[in-house]
Amino acid sequence: MNEVAIKSADTAAKLIFSNIEGDYFTASFESPELRTSRRVWGYTDCEFLVNLFEYMAKEWKGWEGEQTWTSIEGEFGLSCSSDRQGHVRIKLFFVQFEGMEPWKAEPTLNLEAGLMDEIAKNMHKFFLG
Helix, strand or coil: CCEEEEECCCCCCEEEEEEEECCEEEEEEECCCCEEEEEEECCCCHHHHHHHHHHHHHCCCCCCCCEEEECCCCCEEEEEEECCCCEEEEEEEEEECCCCCCEEECCEEEEEHHHHHHHHHHHHHHHHC
């Protein structure tokens, strides 16, 4: 599997995981209003990211609080919450610390809980084979 694209339930926005090279992968967000991307050092933490999506699929009826994952170097992360109506909200953050002009982007992606099982399976295939 070359990439996983997670599409918004409400807009044309999507979160894309692609370009695995050793311990690195690319995380991108694309919408008509914003495009951002970061090369992420996943090291051994990609399994925890997969576990997060598998948890959300298992708990498709909703869960309390936020479930989070942040890359080791902090260049990418997400915080996931749900409601009891079958909606999942993923707050993303992309950060560029280095260089003359550091930046941060914090888009949000809304998903339908009914799609989480397929997303979790695709994340597993992409990161763990």
